[in-house]
Amino acid sequence: MILFMNLGERTRRSSDASFSRYEYFPMFTFQDSGWEYCGRLIDDIYFGKIKCVISSIQLSELYTPFLRAGDKEGLRKIENELKKLKLKIRIVDKKIAILSSKYRSTIKTQENRWLPLADAIILATAKLEHVDVLYTIDVDFYDVKEVKVSAPGMSLKEWIKRFGTTRQKRLLGLI
Numbered sequence: 001m002i003l004f005m006n007l008g009e010r011t012r013r014s015s016d017a018s019f020s021r022y023e024y025f026p027m028f029t030f031q032d033s034g035w036e037y038c039g040r041l042i043d044d045i046y047f048g049k050i051k052c053v054i055s056s057i058q059l060s061e062l063y064t065p066f067l068r069a070g071d072k073e074g075l076r077k078i079e080n081e082l083k084k085l086k087l088k089i090r091i092v093d094k095k096i097a098i099l100s101s102k103y104r105s106t107i108k109t110q111e112n113r114w115l116p117l118a119d120a121i122i123l124a125t126a127k128l129e130h131v132d133v134l135y136t137i138d139v140d141f142y143d144v145k146e147v148k149v150s151a152p153g154m155s156l157k158e159w160i161k162r163f164g165t166t167r168q169k170r171l172l173g174l175i
Contacts (some may be wrong), residue, residue: 033163034137037153041135045085053088055096055125057118090125099124109140110171116140123147139168 045052062082066075090096100120107115107123115123119140126134126147134147137159141149151159160168169175 034152034159037151041152042085045087051088052085053090053125053129053131055122056089056091057121059089061118088129090129092121092125095128096121096124099127103146107144110142137163139164139171142172 044050062078063075066072066078100117100123103120103123104115104117107120109115119138123134123141123144123146131147134141134144134149135152136149137151137156139156139160142156149156154162157172157174160172161174164172164174166175
């Protein structure tokens with residue numbers, strides 16, 4: 001699951017720090033279409049409007065592109081940004097392993113494939129953490145009913161209509 005934005009260049013700030021929701025924010029990297037919606041969500045986390053939890057497996061997803069590129073400075077920046085957000089990081093434990101295996105054996109993606117392992121772990125984490133929303137732009141979560149799934153600032157379907165790839169639009173029957 002990827003939300004595209006460059007955390008090091010966050011410019012928008014707000015001053016309202018009301019605490020209202022508990023959210024699950026899967027992953028964020030690189031700037032791309034729709035980044036302003038991701039930026040608002042990151043700001044809400046940064047300023048404490050919402051609490052955020054991620055699965056420990058997502059640290060691998062976050063760090064891998066920087067390590068593959070040999071970008072130690074980029075890795076250091078993303079680590080610092082994650083610290084600033086004060087995310088809760090849920091370790092993959094036995095409960096998550098068992099629930100994710102259930103999801104991997106019962107949930108199919110839009111391509112009629114079993115839910116991938118990392119996605120199943122992320123979904124199990126969201127469920128066991130009792131989140132209000134799992135934010136993603138990954139169409140593998142399109143038919144997930146176990147938790148509320150949304151893209152930043154809009155439904156997943158609306159995000160795909162506006163910013164999705166041709167492949168994603170075809171999978172959802174939008175073209």
